[in-house]
Amino acid sequence: MKSIASYSFLILGMSLFTLFLSAQSSSDLSDVPVSQQFDEDSLQIAELFRLSLTEGSSYDWLGKMCKTIGPRLSGSTQAEQAVNYSFDLMDSLGLNPKKQPLMVPVWKRGEKELAFYKSANGEKNVLNILALGGSIATVDEGIYAPIVEVETWDDLKTLGEEGVRGKIVFFNEEMNKENLYTFHSYGHCVMHRWGGAVEAAKYGAIGVLVRSLNLRIDDFPHTGSMKYDDGITKIPAAAISTRDAEKLSKLLEEGDEVNVMMRLMCETLEDKESFNVIGEIQGSENPERVILVGGHLDSWDVGDGAHDDGAGVMQSLGVLELLQKLNYKPKNTVRVVFFMNEENGLRGAKAYKDYAETSTEEHIAAIESDRGGFTPRGFHVDGNTSQLEKMMSWESILDKYGIHQIEEGGTGADIGLLKTENNLLIGFVPDSQRYFDHHHSANDTFDTVNKRELELGTASIAALVYLIDKYGL
Amino acid sequence: MKSIASYSFLILGMSLFTLFLSAQSSSDLSDVPVSQQFDEDSLQIAELFRLSLTEGSSYDWLGKMCKTIGPRLSGSTQAEQAVNYSFDLMDSLGLNPKKQPLMVPVWKRGEKELAFYKSANGEKNVLNILALGGSIATVDEGIYAPIVEVETWDDLKTLGEEGVRGKIVFFNEEMNKENLYTFHSYGHCVMHRWGGAVEAAKYGAIGVLVRSLNLRIDDFPHTGSMKYDDGITKIPAAAISTRDAEKLSKLLEEGDEVNVMMRLMCETLEDKESFNVIGEIQGSENPERVILVGGHLDSWDVGDGAHDDGAGVMQSLGVLELLQKLNYKPKNTVRVVFFMNEENGLRGAKAYKDYAETSTEEHIAAIESDRGGFTPRGFHVDGNTSQLEKMMSWESILDKYGIHQIEEGGTGADIGLLKTENNLLIGFVPDSQRYFDHHHSANDTFDTVNKRELELGTASIAALVYLIDKYGL
Numbered sequence: 001m002k003s004i005a006s007y008s009f010l011i012l013g014m015s016l017f018t019l020f021l022s023a024q025s026s027s028d029l030s031d032v033p034v035s036q037q038f039d040e041d042s043l044q045i046a047e048l049f050r051l052s053l054t055e056g057s058s059y060d061w062l063g064k065m066c067k068t069i070g071p072r073l074s075g076s077t078q079a080e081q082a083v084n085y086s087f088d089l090m091d092s093l094g095l096n097p098k099k100q101p102l103m104v105p106v107w108k109r110g111e112k113e114l115a116f117y118k119s120a121n122g123e124k125n126v127l128n129i130l131a132l133g134g135s136i137a138t139v140d141e142g143i144y145a146p147i148v149e150v151e152t153w154d155d156l157k158t159l160g161e162e163g164v165r166g167k168i169v170f171f172n173e174e175m176n177k178e179n180l181y182t183f184h185s186y187g188h189c190v191m192h193r194w195g196g197a198v199e200a201a202k203y204g205a206i207g208v209l210v211r212s213l214n215l216r217i218d219d220f221p222h223t224g225s226m227k228y229d230d231g232i233t234k235i236p237a238a239a240i241s242t243r244d245a246e247k248l249s250k251l252l253e254e255g256d257e258v259n260v261m262m263r264l265m266c267e268t269l270e271d272k273e274s275f276n277v278i279g280e281i282q283g284s285e286n287p288e289r290v291i292l293v294g295g296h297l298d299s300w301d302v303g304d305g306a307h308d309d310g311a312g313v314m315q316s317l318g319v320l321e322l323l324q325k326l327n328y329k330p331k332n333t334v335r336v337v338f339f340m341n342e343e344n345g346l347r348g349a350k351a352y353k354d355y356a357e358t359s360t361e362e363h364i365a366a367i368e369s370d371r372g373g374f375t376p377r378g379f380h381v382d383g384n385t386s387q388l389e390k391m392m393s394w395e396s397i398l399d400k401y402g403i404h405q406i407e408e409g410g411t412g413a414d415i416g417l418l419k420t421e422n423n424l425l426i427g428f429v430p431d432s433q434r435y436f437d438h439h440h441s442a443n444d445t446f447d448t449v450n451k452r453e454l455e456l457g458t459a460s461i462a463a464l465v466y467l468i469d470k471y472g473l
Numbered sequence: 474m475k476s477i478a479s480y481s482f483l484i485l486g487m488s489l490f491t492l493f494l495s496a497q498s499s500s501d502l503s504d505v506p507v508s509q510q511f512d513e514d515s516l517q518i519a520e521l522f523r524l525s526l527t528e529g530s531s532y533d534w535l536g537k538m539c540k541t542i543g544p545r546l547s548g549s550t551q552a553e554q555a556v557n558y559s560f561d562l563m564d565s566l567g568l569n570p571k572k573q574p575l576m577v578p579v580w581k582r583g584e585k586e587l588a589f590y591k592s593a594n595g596e597k598n599v600l601n602i603l604a605l606g607g608s609i610a611t612v613d614e615g616i617y618a619p620i621v622e623v624e625t626w627d628d629l630k631t632l633g634e635e636g637v638r639g640k641i642v643f644f645n646e647e648m649n650k651e652n653l654y655t656f657h658s659y660g661h662c663v664m665h666r667w668g669g670a671v672e673a674a675k676y677g678a679i680g681v682l683v684r685s686l687n688l689r690i691d692d693f694p695h696t697g698s699m700k701y702d703d704g705i706t707k708i709p710a711a712a713i714s715t716r717d718a719e720k721l722s723k724l725l726e727e728g729d730e731v732n733v734m735m736r737l738m739c740e741t742l743e744d745k746e747s748f749n750v751i752g753e754i755q756g757s758e759n760p761e762r763v764i765l766v767g768g769h770l771d772s773w774d775v776g777d778g779a780h781d782d783g784a785g786v787m788q789s790l791g792v793l794e795l796l797q798k799l800n801y802k803p804k805n806t807v808r809v810v811f812f813m814n815e816e817n818g819l820r821g822a823k824a825y826k827d828y829a830e831t832s833t834e835e836h837i838a839a840i841e842s843d844r845g846g847f848t849p850r851g852f853h854v855d856g857n858t859s860q861l862e863k864m865m866s867w868e869s870i871l872d873k874y875g876i877h878q879i880e881e882g883g884t885g886a887d888i889g890l891l892k893t894e895n896n897l898l899i900g901f902v903p904d905s906q907r908y909f910d911h912h913h914s915a916n917d918t919f920d921t922v923n924k925r926e927l928e929l930g931t932a933s934i935a936a937l938v939y940l941i942d943k944y945g946l
Contacts, residue, residue: 049653050651053653177527178527182925450907452906456653
């Protein structure tokens with residue numbers, strides 16, 4: 001609970017710049033029970049937010065990448081263009097950029113997928129599908145087989161080989177609408193996308209359709225990574241739109257046998273060289289102590305990878321730009337990393353971890369932004385109790401900017417490998433309600449990003465970097 | 474700051490339903506330092522949110538209204554259809570609906586507006602404009618005149634009659650990007666839209682163009698209400714898109730004389746009968762004490778009035794539905810009011826206020842939702858200190874649902890007239906970053922509403938109504 005007088009004074013009816021100016025007059029803040037130190041931090045952080053809303057570049061950088069390069073699947077020409085574009089951006093900011101080489105898998109979707117089921121009258125009804133990343137192709141003429149619907153691994157077991165052999169297994173687990181934080185629902189369902197082809201193949205299935213991980217009912221199929229296991233027959237796998245999943249489920253419920261044709265033309269080529277792109281502001285006192293901020297540069301090959309994770313990389317770079325504009329000289333090195341290949345291999349994260357392990361540097365904190373360019377809500381934190389308490393003590397400064405959920409929780413796939421006994425991992429948490437409308441689909445496009453929401457995220461991370469750099473952990 | 478253990482237990486990794494069930498086992502909540510009373514409220518409120526995400530109807534009601542009826546300007550056929558649709562919805566919920574008759578202004582846009590400027594080579598460049606609501610028409614062939622750019626009333630004064638007579642005054646004040654809460658920027662700029670035609674006419678202007686109240690640069694002109702004053706010549710007035718405003722400004726800056734043609738075909742007809750639509754759950758103990766929740770049913774005539782304010786009325790109705798689904802019997806009467814004519818007259822608010830003044834009922838609280846169907850953030854409150862403190866004490870229960878900004882502030886146009894010495898007015902505050910992308914423009918459409926964000930707003934208001942009803946103010 002906030003004191004009415006101080007809170008409304010700080011927030012209502014005043015521009016940040018006005019706040020910035022007026023807060024310098026002690027009489028204006030005379031009723032705010034804070035230390036001088038807090039005053040200074042508040043001013044610096046207010047200025048970071050003001051700068052983000054008036055001069056922040058994350059949105060423009062993102063727009064240029066999405067509109068002129070587009071989606072950036074590892075190993076693609078666009079991913080290569082994005083590496084060069086990122087390097088040039090970092091160079092233009094004087095961040096002494098480096099390209100860290102690594103090998104990435106190369107998977108291509110090939111010719112657009114085709115799928116339909118036939119109505120009783122023989123009419124073909126097109127289904128909206130997308131091959132999962134890493135799937136093998138079907139035969140050229142596609143596969144045509146009855147589908148069998150399951151929700152869990154147990155359903156598969158119950159059906160057994162008798163119920164599954166020669167069929168297409170249709171995983172139709174709905175994302176749980178009840179979770180306020182939508183990533184929890186994703187975390188639960190994603191195993192069917194990831195492991196469905198392996199489990200279904202064990203019972204003799206010839207293909208897999210997975211309900212898209214989307215909380216809405218719409219026509220966008222959502223792709224994503226999947227695995228094959230050694231010794232288990234590889235079968236083709238695709239995501240189907242939620243509306244089509246509902247349609248198939250209804251037909252099956254009515255007792256019809258439903259035969260589906262699906263044709264995937266994807267292929268996996270030889271691994272290829274690609275790069276993490278890394279820039280930094282060297283620390284003035286402790287250059288060997290690193291605060292890392294990053295996201296992933298690669299994306300799936302549909303849409304233009306705006307929210308996942310163009311937003312995250314351009315916010316990360318924007319953090320360093322804001323610190324420069326603030327004329328803040330960090331004591332520790334503040335490093336931005338654009339990781340390559342988060343979506344289908346994590347090769348960039350592994351390469352960076354290999355570097356970090358052999359380096360004399362200490363990564364005191366790593367912050368990842370990979371949950372879309374939406375309005376800021378908080379941070380998820382992985383560290384010891386005293387670090388968490390320190391982070392939470394900053395909530396009183398950050399709450400007025402919408403940061404009110406600083407909690408223990410998962411942080412991010414790319415920084416996860418950097419966890420040590422002493423350091424702190426942090427995941428930036430924007431509002432999650434809209435994320436799965438876009439994630440891994442043709443609907444993840446730049447026009448669905450709001451400039452202010454994106455730039456406020458940049459400022460939120462910059463404010464945290466400022467506090468960590470200034471006060472340590 | 475929250476205790477790490479209790480907070481993360483409540484929020485992370487658990488569905489609301491799981492929370493609801495598990496919280497009934499005291500051992501599961503043994504580390505949560507709250508009273509039994511708080512426990513019960515938490516459970517009821519968790520259930521309201523769970524119901525909103527799984528069974529809430531606000532989104533479907535809104536979709537049907539936007540898609541089958543569309544925009545609902547006062548006095549239009551669609552407004553009439555929306556009245557009937559709303560009445561039927563309330564009836565289907567057993568809310569004993571009433572239509573409260575009132576007279577509304579009738580203004581029609583007429584044939585689509587036309588505007589252009591001519592380049593030096595004589596080429597016509599189309600400008601995106603929308604007549605302001607209430608504007609008179611131009612002559613049939615349109616007006617063609619040099620434009621003169623101003624930002625403030627003072628600029629007009631400086632130019633004087635010499636600089637203005639015979640010209641079109643172009644008000645080009647940009648919305649202030651620095652305000653975190655975008656309505657503050659709106660509040661500052663809106664005077665030029667509202668009063669620009671009057672002020673410009675005083676200096677002999679023949680027309681007015683007002684930069685759209687939009688924080689983005691795009692092609693959508695944003696309409697809105699304007700006034701004429703007795704004794705001042707009426708001149709036609711239109712909003713121009715931000716991109717076109719920037720274009721005109723640049724041409725003027727380059728020293729060119731810029732002549733603009735604008736043609737508006739709007740007209741004002743006789744006032745017509747329309748209605749507020751009102752339903753309620755009668756209070757079990759104090760039926761004469763009313764907690765009102767409402768929004769406005771009318772909208773501008775472009776887009777389909779989804780955020781402004783279809784969202785607000787359908788959330789308000791959803792509040793009563795959620796209380797019914799919870800099987801909560803309010804002690805006080807909970808009344809939903811769909812106000813007519815907020816946009817260009819506030820006649821519905823006035824009619825309801827006239828009723829309230831002569832009634833024996835007491836309106837203990839009135840809550841308005843009229844800031845879009847975005848993810849919930851908080852409430853603005855207008856009441857005495859003890860009421861504010863009580864509201865803020867509930868923040869600890871509501872914070873986990875995203876409600877973390879309970880502050881003194883403006884509440885709403887429709888409920889404003891209901892203020893008494895003792896009661897409390899409350900404005901629901903969703904995230905404001907995207908609102909002015911849509912407001913009063915063709916871009917205010919149902920497809921830009923996210924179901925979860927909208928329903929979470931409904932639940933937020935329902936939770937507040939529950940607390941007010943249970944604990945009083």
